[in-house]
Every structure is written in C-alpha cells, then in structure tokens.
Amino acid sequence: MVALVHVPADPDHPDAWTVEGTVRVGDAVDLAIHGSTDFSLDVATTRATMTEPHRRVHRIVALPAGAPRTPESVVGRAMIGLPLVGNAHLAVIYVGVHPDQRRRGIGAALWDAGLDIARDAGRRVVISDSSYATEPEPGPDALESPTGSGRIPVHDDATRFALARGFTLEQVVRHSVLTLPARVDHLRRDPGASYRVHLMQDEYAAEWLDGLALLKTRMSTDAPSAGLELTEDPWDADRVVADAADIRRRGQGFLVAVVEHVPTGEPAAFSMVEYPLDKPAVVFQGDTLVLREHRGHGLGMVAKIAVLDALAGVRPRAARIHTWNAQENAHMLAINVALGFRQASVDAEWQRAL
Numbered sequence: 001m002v003a004l005v006h007v008p009a010d011p012d013h014p015d016a017w018t019v020e021g022t023v024r025v026g027d028a029v030d031l032a033i034h035g036s037t038d039f040s041l042d043v044a045t046t047r048a049t050m051t052e053p054h055r056r057v058h059r060i061v062a063l064p065a066g067a068p069r070t071p072e073s074v075v076g077r078a079m080i081g082l083p084l085v086g087n088a089h090l091a092v093i094y095v096g097v098h099p100d101q102r103r104r105g106i107g108a109a110l111w112d113a114g115l116d117i118a119r120d121a122g123r124r125v126v127i128s129d130s131s132y133a134t135e136p137e138p139g140p141d142a143l144e145s146p147t148g149s150g151r152i153p154v155h156d157d158a159t160r161f162a163l164a165r166g167f168t169l170e171q172v173v174r175h176s177v178l179t180l181p182a183r184v185d186h187l188r189r190d191p192g193a194s195y196r197v198h199l200m201q202d203e204y205a206a207e208w209l210d211g212l213a214l215l216k217t218r219m220s221t222d223a224p225s226a227g228l229e230l231t232e233d234p235w236d237a238d239r240v241v242a243d244a245a246d247i248r249r250r251g252q253g254f255l256v257a258v259v260e261h262v263p264t265g266e267p268a269a270f271s272m273v274e275y276p277l278d279k280p281a282v283v284f285q286g287d288t289l290v291l292r293e294h295r296g297h298g299l300g301m302v303a304k305i306a307v308l309d310a311l312a313g314v315r316p317r318a319a320r321i322h323t324w325n326a327q328e329n330a331h332m333l334a335i336n337v338a339l340g341f342r343q344a345s346v347d348a349e350w351q352r353a354l
C-alpha cells in the first residue's frame with residue numbers, strides 16, 4: 001500500500017528527489033494548520049539539516065505503492081532526530097501526512113519505520129510535537145497539560161494519532177508572533193554600570209565562546225521542560241563555533257546579545273534570533289536566558305530589546321518574529337507579552353517510552 005524511501009543527504013544520490021518531496025508535504029501540513037509556510041525549510045536547508053554536527057537526522061518519505069518516484073508523489077514524511085551529545089537517550093520523531101491523504105495508514109507506516117531507527121540507535125524515550133491553530137477553551141474538547149498551564153484540542157488528527165501511538169501529553173507550548181516594527185521605547189531601562197551589552201552577528205566573538213557555552217548549557221536545564229525526560233546538553237567553546245558555522249551552512253543568519261556582568265567580566269544573560277536568508281520577512285526567536293544569579297534586574301528585556309534594535313538595521317524587511325514558550329513559563333511570557341507578542345497557535349509536547 002505504502003512505499004517508504006529513505007532521504008539521502010547526498011544531492012547526487014538517485015533518491016535525492018525525496019528532499020523536495022519532504023518539503024512539499026511539510027508545506028501542505030503547515031498551510032493546513034497555520035495558513036503560512038514561514039516555518040518550512042527549503043530543499044537546501046532541509047538537506048543541510050541531515051549533516052548537522054551534534055545531531056543525526058534521518059528522513060523518510062511515503063508514497064503510494066507503484067506511484068512514480070517523483071516529489072509530487074510524496075504524501076507523507078518523517079523526521080527522526082537523534083541528539084549526539086546531551087540527551088543521547090532520546091529520539092525526536094515527527095510524522096506528517098498530507099491533509100488529503102489521512103486515515104490510510106501512511107502515518108502509522110512512517111511512525112513504525114521511525115521507531116525502528118530509534119530502537120536501532122539504542123534510544124529509550126521518544127519525544128514528538130504537534131501544532132494546532134487555536135487553543136481550545138476548557139471543556140470536553142480540551143486536553144489539559146499536566147503542568148496545569150495550557151490545553152490542546154482532543155478532536156484533532158494529531159492528538160488522536162499521538163494518543164493511539166501511546167504518547168502522553170507532557171507540556172503545552174504557546175506560539176506567539178511579534179509584528180514588526182515593535183514599539184518598545186516604554187520598556188527601555190538602563191541596566192546600570194554593572195551590565196554591558198555585546199552584540200554579535202553571524203559569528204560569535206572569540207572572547208564570548210566560553211560564556212556562550214555556559215549560557216547554552218544552562219538553557220538546556222533552566223527552561224521549563226515539565227515531565228519531558230530532558231537532561232543537560234553540555235556545550236563547550238568548540239561546539240559554539242560549530243553551531244555558528246552550522247547556522248550559516250543552513251542558509252540562516254543570526255544576531256545575539258550577550259549581557260556582561262562588568263565587575264566580573266562574566267556573562268549574565270543572552271538573547272538570540274535566527275532568520276532564514278531566503279525569507280526576508282521571517283525571524284525566529286532563539287534562546288533567551290538570564291543566569292539565576294543575575295535575575296531580577298530586567299536583563300531579559302534588555303537583551304531582547306538590544307536584539308530588536310539591531311535587527312531593524314540588519315533585516316530591514318523583517319515583518320514578524322515567531323517564538324515558542326512553555327505555557328507555564330510565566331516570566332518569559334510576561335516579557336514577550338509586554339514586547340507585543342500575541343498568541344498565534346499552540347503546540348503539544350508528547351513523550352513515550354520505547
């Protein structure tokens with residue numbers, strides 16, 4: 001019934017056409033949920049994700065058995081992400097099926113193939129996510145997050161599929177959008193002489209590599225992760241350098257603001273955005289973190305506004321910033337709401353043991 005083809009990273013491989021197939025299905029799934037393709041990766045970027053330095057990525061496409069082996073025949077796709085440094089006990093598996101082709105066993109076939117890869121790699125936990133256009137009101141159509149913050153629709157293909165495949169809802173994540181230009185002058189605060197902002201574009205400054213490694217490591221432990229079995233993802237200076245190169249290789253640029261604690265010369269906070277170079281209107285908020293010992297001084301807002309100010313010069317056609325925050329992450333959400341971010345959709349974070 002369904003033929004599965006593994007997507008090769010090599011553009012000269014005879015099955016290289018599958019990359020375009022996976023992009024086409026991804027666009028169709030996103031259009032059905034969000035009415036936009038802001039999040040979709042183009043062919044070159046998708047291919048680049050398959051040779052990242054700190055994560056092994058497998059992709060599989062599904063097509064009706066006997067259909068011509070062309071991108072147009074692809075009706076489903078799976079992505080299996082295997083972290084290689086921290087969290088090497090888990091696999092992230094994402095399955096998407098064209099909205100016109102559902103309930104024909106395509107998702108199940110892709111899921112089974114993804115599980116095989118995760119098992120062969122020795123992973124013991126699977127995490128997945130799904131997106132919904134709207135967050136339902138409390139009631140019979142709402143599945144409540146076990147954290148107590150956030151809900152997703154029960155009567156939805158993705159929820160039914162995830163529950164049928166043995167997943168548990170662990171966390172609900174709010175997706176918000178800030179329309180640019182942002183009006184933030186009323187939020188500007190002088191952080192005082194103890195703190196100084198350093199901005200970097202597309203490359204991390206050599207003197208901040210160790211500081212960024214600390215900030216990014218803390219990001220993996222300090223962002224709320226509910227019941228998800230996530231552990232520390234350790235970064236060092238080499239990984240920070242490799243990360244910058246990898247963002248550029250994927251056809252993206254980035255801006256990062258590091259807030260220095262001047263008396264010690266140590267990092268106190270940072271915020272980062274990334275943007276696909278082929279989509280001038282689109283920006284993604286990346287990490288934002290204030291180290292525990294520096295909280296309560298408004299440094300999250302300082303770092304974010306520093307990035308916004310720089311972004312206006314670097315990406316003058318940027319029209320919107322997308323961000324995702326756990327619904328229980330009250331402090332981060334408060335900053336984002338104050339900046340003008342408005343909820344656009346909602347995501348579920350699913351987990352199951354293998």
Ligand SMILES: CC(C)(COP(=O)(O)OP(=O)(O)OC[C@H]1O[C@@H](n2cnc3c(N)ncnc32)[C@H](O)[C@@H]1OP(=O)(O)O)[C@@H](O)C(=O)NCCC(=O)NCCS
Nearest residue numbers: 095096097102103104105106107108130157158160161164
């Ligand atoms: C989730 C998704 C991949 C399912 O794809 P699919 O090809 O329709 O799935 P299948 O036909 O293989 O269904 C497998 C099982 O999931 C469950 N299921 C899927 N959709 C369902 C629905 N609308 N209602 C009830 N059960 C459903 C059923 O148990 C089904 O088995 P059955 O057909 O034997 O009853 C598809 O709906 C999709 O692409 N959704 C958007 C992307 C997404 O959110 N992916 C992440 C999911 S964790």
